Structures are given as structure tokens and as C-alpha cells.
Amino acid sequence: MLGSFMSQKNETPALLLAFLLTVGLLGAGFLWLMPKTGIKLGTQLTNQEALSIDDRISQGERNLVQAEIKADNPAFAQAKQAGIQSMALRRYGEAIPLFESALRSARNAPETLIYLNNARLGINPSYTIAVAVPIGSDLNGSLEILRGVAQAQTELNGAVGSQAVPLKVLITNDDNNPETARQIAKTLVQMPDVLGVVGHYASDVTLAAGSVYNAGGLVSISPISSTVKLSGFGKYIFRTVPSDYVAARALADYAVKHLQLRKAAVFFNSQSAYSQSLKAEFVTAIALSGGQISDEFDLSAPNFSAAQAVDQALKQEAKLLMLAANTGTLDQALQVVQINQRRLSLLGGDDVYAPKTLEVGGQQALGMVLAVPWHIDGNVKASFPGQSRKLWGGDVNWRTATAYDATKALAAAIARNPTRAGIQQALASPDFAATGASEAVRFLPSGDRNVGIQLVKVSPGKRFGSGIDFVPVAW
Numbered sequence: 001m002l003g004s005f006m007s008q009k010n011e012t013p014a015l016l017l018a019f020l021l022t023v024g025l026l027g028a029g030f031l032w033l034m035p036k037t038g039i040k041l042g043t044q045l046t047n048q049e050a051l052s053i054d055d056r057i058s059q060g061e062r063n064l065v066q067a068e069i070k071a072d073n074p075a076f077a078q079a080k081q082a083g084i085q086s087m088a089l090r091r092y093g094e095a096i097p098l099f100e101s102a103l104r105s106a107r108n109a110p111e112t113l114i115y116l117n118n119a120r121l122g123i124n125p126s127y128t129i130a131v132a133v134p135i136g137s138d139l140n141g142s143l144e145i146l147r148g149v150a151q152a153q154t155e156l157n158g159a160v161g162s163q164a165v166p167l168k169v170l171i172t173n174d175d176n177n178p179e180t181a182r183q184i185a186k187t188l189v190q191m192p193d194v195l196g197v198v199g200h201y202a203s204d205v206t207l208a209a210g211s212v213y214n215a216g217g218l219v220s221i222s223p224i225s226s227t228v229k230l231s232g233f234g235k236y237i238f239r240t241v242p243s244d245y246v247a248a249r250a251l252a253d254y255a256v257k258h259l260q261l262r263k264a265a266v267f268f269n270s271q272s273a274y275s276q277s278l279k280a281e282f283v284t285a286i287a288l289s290g291g292q293i294s295d296e297f298d299l300s301a302p303n304f305s306a307a308q309a310v311d312q313a314l315k316q317e318a319k320l321l322m323l324a325a326n327t328g329t330l331d332q333a334l335q336v337v338q339i340n341q342r343r344l345s346l347l348g349g350d351d352v353y354a355p356k357t358l359e360v361g362g363q364q365a366l367g368m369v370l371a372v373p374w375h376i377d378g379n380v381k382a383s384f385p386g387q388s389r390k391l392w393g394g395d396v397n398w399r400t401a402t403a404y405d406a407t408k409a410l411a412a413a414i415a416r417n418p419t420r421a422g423i424q425q426a427l428a429s430p431d432f433a434a435t436g437a438s439e440a441v442r443f444l445p446s447g448d449r450n451v452g453i454q455l456v457k458v459s460p461g462k463r464f465g466s467g468i469d470f471v472p473v474a475w
Helices: 002-007 014-021 074-088 092-105 110-121 139-158 178-189 203-216 244-258 273-288 306-315 327-340 355-365 384-392 398-416 420-428
Strands: 127-133 167-173 194-198 219-222 237-239 263-268 292-298 320-324 345-348 369-372 454-460 468-472
Touching (some): 074 092, 092 110, 127 139, 127 398, 139 384, 139 398, 167 178, 178 203, 194 420, 263 327, 273 320, 292 306, 320 327, 327 345, 355 454, 355 468, 384 398
Parallel strands (some): 127 167, 219 237, 263 320, 320 345, 345 369
16 A cells, blocks of 8 residues: 555655654644653553453553553552552552652653542542543543543542532543443443443444443443434433534535635545544535535545545546545545645544644645644633643643543533433533533533534644644634
């Protein structure tokens, strides 16, 4: 596949591109990937599939993020592991200073902060929620979500003289596997202390677990899943991220009204519910806007060739390329960006919003417009960006913000009525509102969040050493 990059003149050599496609960007203090605070990405468990469900759930008695323990930071690893051992023995007083010591060595470790918050609660009265993340298959995405949950938990549990709800958080690892997610959901439904769930991650995984939550009467709020299939999926299923319907229409509107471009080729992954959803919604939206689709290309096809696809799009006189890629096909999408050489305008969904896009896409990505749920510079009046920088030592991305919003929404609903049925009724109530990262969290009767989308453009910027950044679009 990389050989196709050599078929045109003046393009990135195959060896260099192959190298770039395997290197993540460690931007200055940017928390899509680990910032330079003492934690180094490590190898996850090699036998993830052999883990029991019990091994995948923890409130502090086991280490789920193996990368932290294996990090090149002995002081952090030793303190965290000792804290976990104390939690397993329910010696909460011993665990607190150990987790505090670990965080002094590596402040951006969200699992450790959640465990510290849980230890501080000890046996005191509290309400329990769970968060489901794909630690074994997407470590960075998991950490982004855990940061949002940890930040909300820290704020809520640290509030004095307010109606804040003290939260204990169970972390679960579903590896982004639908069957594993179903089993975890069944376990959580059978745990009466668990009042709600933040999760899951991929759309097909959220749908699989959602059926269990609906049947068991346990609220789930996904901070990530955007497939339109989740709208009205069940009265116990909510999300804090806009649906693909909203994102696709914003992108189509921008293409037709602002760029004055009406003919597009679409790239997607036929194996991803999210990618298929975004693609289908964009195809409909562009048609309703008076445009047309010249062709559709499956990034996951064994014979996919970025060079051939772009060449075909040019021959069909397409004017823009829509990258509805998911995380698993981001490399293929970035091949398209490189091959395109800025000849056709570029649009993309939120999974293209990643440091790797800036690092690998480079100058060829300039001008690309993406639809994302949130951007740290999207609301200059919001306090969340400053608070998150202070807590984590760097900027956070939209997954952290939407996970924060999901946690705050659950807490607000628990404050109204701390029962499973009461929480569902509170979230579905027309007068419900919770403080979010940039605006209030409210839900439509479908369970979708009542919120718009943020468009960002790849433009010159200083956030990354590469000299380019994602910048909010005002149009």
C-alpha cells in the first residue's frame, strides 16, 4: 500500500512515510498523547482476551493501565503499585499518601487520580458510577476519557458547602470489543451500587452494551459514540457528543455554501459503525444541499490504493474529498491526504482530529476542515480549559471534555434522585441542565445532546512543533 506513494512525482518517499505513519506526535504539553511529565507509553497486557470480567473492573484494587506501571518512572510506578496493594486490602488511609506521591511524579495519570479520589472517600457515604474505556485497544483514547471523568470527580468531591455529590468511580476495560462490553454491562447491571455508566467508546460497542443497559434499567452516557443508530435507541441511553447527522450536515453546508464545492468523493471504513454512519449522513446531506457524490472508497478494503482512489476522484471531476475514517483507518486516510497534494479540498470527521494528522499530513493537510464536538479555543469564556491545564499540565481534547460533561450530567441527575430510575427521569426531563466544559448539558427526547458542532481547520499554529494546528472556524 505504501508503494502507491511512489507512483507520482514529488511525493513523500515510501520509507519516510512508513516511518511517519508509525510515529505519534508528542506535542509540547498536549494531552492527546502523553505530555512530558514522566509517563512513557508502555506495552499493554499481551493476553487481553484471556482477562476475566473481574480483572477488567477496578475502583483501585488492580492496575488496568499497565503502561503507567511499566513507565520509565520508578518513583511513580512503585508508589502507584503500593497504593493499589493498600486499596486491595481496604487500607484507604495508607493508599492516599502513596497515590499522592505517584501523582507528584506524573501529574497526568488519570487512573491514579481516580484511585486517589476513591481512597479519600474510603468507607464514607458516596455514589458510585462506572466508566468504560478500551484500554487494551486504544490507550490514548482511554486516557483522554479518564481525564474528563477524573477532573469532574475531583471537582465534585472537592466542593465545599454545596449540593455536590461525592462520586466513587469504577473503571472498566472493554477493549472496544462488543461481546466484552456486553459482559461488562451485564456485570454492572447486577451491581446495585452502580448508578450510571460513562461509556462506551466505538459506536458498535456502545450499541451492544446499550441493549443490556436498557434491559437492566441502568443509565449509560456515551462521550464518544456518534452513530445515528444511537438516537432513540432506548430511554436509558444518552450521549454528550453530537450525532453524525449534525456533523455531516455542518460539513456539507460548509462545502456547498462557503467553499462553493458540490461534488465530493467519500472515503470510509465499511467495518466501522461510526464510519458508515458519518458517510451515509454526509452523502444524504450533500445531496440535500444540491451537491453530488462522485464515488465512495472503502479504506478497509484489502486492495485499497490511495493513489488509485485520488486519481479516480480527479478523473470524475470531484472537487473535494470527505474523509469519514475511523481511528483504525486513519493511516489510510492520511495516505490520501499525502497523495492529494492539496489539489482537492479536504473534509473529515472527528476521528481525523488527531496529532497524527498534523504530523503525517503536514503541509498537505493545510486547509482541511473537520467537524468535532468541542475545541479548547472554541469558547474563550469557559473556565474548563484553564482548569484542565492546571490539573493535567497541558491542553486536553474533545474526548476529555465530553467525558467531563457526561460525568457532570450523571452527578446532577444523581443529586435530583439517586436511584437508577430517578436518574433516567432526571436526564430526560425538559428542565434538566448540568454545567459542562463549555456550555450546559441538556438532552433531547432521543437521548442525543442538544448541542451544535464545532468546525476546525488545519492552519498555521504554535501548539505543535510542526507549525500547524487545528483552529476553530468562524463562518
